[in-house]
Amino acid sequence: MSPRTLYDKIWDEHLVTTRADGTSLLYIDRHLVHEVTSPQAFEGLREAGRPLRRPNAILSVADHNVPTIDREKGIADETCRLQVEALEANVASYGVPYLPLLDERQGIVHVVGPEQGFTLPGTTIVCGDSHTSTHGAFGALAFGIGTSEVEHVMATQTLPQRKSKNLRVRFEGALPAGLGAKDLALALIGRIGTAGGTGHVMEFTGDAVRALSMEGRMTLCNMSIEAGARSGLIAPDETTFAYLKGRPLAPKEALWDTALAHWRTLASDAQASFDTDVVLDVSALAPQVTWGTSPQWVTDVAGRVPDPDQATSAEDRQAMLRALEYMDLKPGTPIEDIALQAVFIGSCTNGRIEDLREAAAVARGRRVAAGIRALVVPGSGLVKRQAEAEGLDRIFTEAGFEWRQPGCSMCLGMNDDRLAEGVRCASTSNRNFEGRQGRGSRTHLVSPGMAAAAAVAGHFTDVRRLMGA
Numbered sequence: 296m297s298p299r300t301l302y303d304k305i306w307d308e309h310l311v312t313t314r315a316d317g318t319s320l321l322y323i324d325r326h327l328v329h330e331v332t333s334p335q336a337f338e339g340l341r342e343a344g345r346p347l348r349r350p351n352a353i354l355s356v357a358d359h360n361v362p363t364i365d366r367e368k369g370i371a372d373e374t375c376r377l378q379v380e381a382l383e384a385n386v387a388s389y390g391v392p393y394l395p396l397l398d399e400r401q402g403i404v405h406v407v408g409p410e411q412g413f414t415l416p417g418t419t420i421v422c423g424d425s426h427t428s429t430h431g432a433f434g435a436l437a438f439g440i441g442t443s444e445v446e447h448v449m450a451t452q453t454l455p456q457r458k459s460k461n462l463r464v465r466f467e468g469a470l471p472a473g474l475g476a477k478d479l480a481l482a483l484i485g486r487i488g489t490a491g492g493t494g495h496v497m498e499f500t501g502d503a504v505r506a507l508s509m510e511g512r513m514t515l516c517n518m519s520i521e522a523g524a525r526s527g528l529i530a531p532d533e534t535t536f537a538y539l540k541g542r543p544l545a546p547k548e549a550l551w552d553t554a555l556a557h558w559r560t561l562a563s564d565a566q567a568s569f570d571t572d573v574v575l576d577v578s579a580l581a582p583q584v585t586w587g588t589s590p591q592w593v594t595d596v597a598g599r600v601p602d603p604d605q606a607t608s609a610e611d612r613q614a615m616l617r618a619l620e621y622m623d624l625k626p627g628t629p630i631e632d633i634a635l636q637a638v639f640i641g642s643c644t645n646g647r648i649e650d651l652r653e654a655a656a657v658a659r660g661r662r663v664a665a666g667i668r669a670l671v672v673p674g675s676g677l678v679k680r681q682a683e684a685e686g687l688d689r690i691f692t693e694a695g696f697e698w699r700q701p702g703c704s705m706c707l708g709m710n711d712d713r714l715a716e717g718v719r720c721a722s723t724s725n726r727n728f729e730g731r732q733g734r735g736s737r738t739h740l741v742s743p744g745m746a747a748a749a750a751v752a753g754h755f756t757d758v759r760r761l762m763g764a
């Protein structure tokens with residue numbers, strides 16, 4: 296057999312059939328479900344009188360519409376409450392495993408899946424959510440699907456797909472101290488653009504990737520979708536296996552050994568060819584900050600807001616002008632001079648325990664600057680519990696951060712945690728388009744350490760200065 300990439304291998308193992316027009320049918324192992332993209336899918340099944348093919352291949356949880364404060368009192372916002380109630384009614388009537396709102400395992404679907412051991416190497420995983428790419432950190436072929444596809448998977452456990460091309464990203468060199476996976480992701484998108492990965496599945500390789508924890512790998516794969524890719528992948532290794540061992544839904548005993556033997560085969564063959572190769576030297580990378588309304592509009596913290604007159608096309612110039620107007624920024628302004636009114640630490644990009652540790656290390660013994668509202672929102676109840684066991688919640692609250700209950704929260708304006716018009720926010724999430732965190736709000740994407748540093752400084756500042764690194 297000719298050499299294959301990791302993507303080719305998982306694809307081949309799940310291929311049911313390929314039609315003459317080139318469309319393939321893939322078997323889907325696992326399906327994550329949340330309240331936003333599932334109601335019409337359940338409705339469709341109900342109308343057609345079809346059962347679920349494999350209810351136990353689903354894990355469901357509410358995350359986008361949940362309050363992150365006083366949750367015990369119920370959901371005050373009616374739209375949010377109806378969404379969550381609809382999910383609860385659907386999963387009850389179809390017998391789908393569900394993590395209730397007050398269950399400690401509840402959280403953002405992409406934090407919960409890996410935590411429970413639902414996400415496993417070599418599997419195909421889908422969810423009606425674009426950031427399903429997160430799970431690729433485990434060497435799973437994971438991608439977001441639309442609501443009609445959610446219904447298709449529920450009914451058949453398969454999905455029609457066209458095969459993507461293979462793209463390899465190699466991060467060369469060691470990341471400097473104080474930098475992390477978020478800086479890798481932003482630097483990559485800054486380099487190849489938000490369409491750079493279009494039509495491809497992206498495999499991340501190189502020493503800087505091997506050195507990442509599972510949390511960091513998830514951050515990187517989470518953002519592969521913002522680089523336009525269908526999905527992101529990292530070959531599983533000892534770090535992956537150590538993370539999974541003992542998780543509630545991970546294989547046990549003899550099954551674990553069998554699984555492990557298979558998982559060890561999940562790597563691209565040395566001779567495998569990729570359609571596209573991107574190489575990035577990260578040894579001199581600086582913390583990244585976005586200045587515009589797309590993740591590709593990003594620069595070093597020591598950099599300046601660029602001048603649209605330097606754009607390479609009239610179209611780009613127009614787009615930059617519009618972004619600067621929306622962001623209320625002037626060309627040439629040093630990034631460090633940009634003052635903030637809000638800071639959000641959380642989301643499926645950076646709401647895991649390591650992210651909170653990174654932010655807490657900066658917040659410890661300091662104070663949130665006057666005029667800034669800063670939120671820390673754990674990605675799941677288990678992350679929250681772990682953080683509290685380590686005393687991170689106290690570090691945050693003593694510094695003036697708000698410590699919340701788990702959910703998507705201020706990552707997007709779909710629940711109570713919304714920014715007011717004109718408010719400028721340093722956010723550890725993955726999207727910064729117009730109105731993402733609330734109408735007229737302005738989002739700058741950064742790492743958790745950079746967000747905490749901005750909270751205490753009142754403006755962007757190189758987190759390494761606060762670490763003494």
Ligand SMILES: CC(C)[C@H](C(=O)O)[C@@H](O)C(=O)O
Nearest residue numbers: 331332359423424425426707
């Ligand atoms: C609401 C959901 C469908 C959406 C997505 O697909 O990503 C959301 O999670 C987001 O991050 O914008």
Ligand code: SF4
Nearest residue numbers: 426642643703706707
């Ligand atoms: S945290 Fe943000 S990016 Fe992630 S699933 Fe929720 S809304 Fe989407």
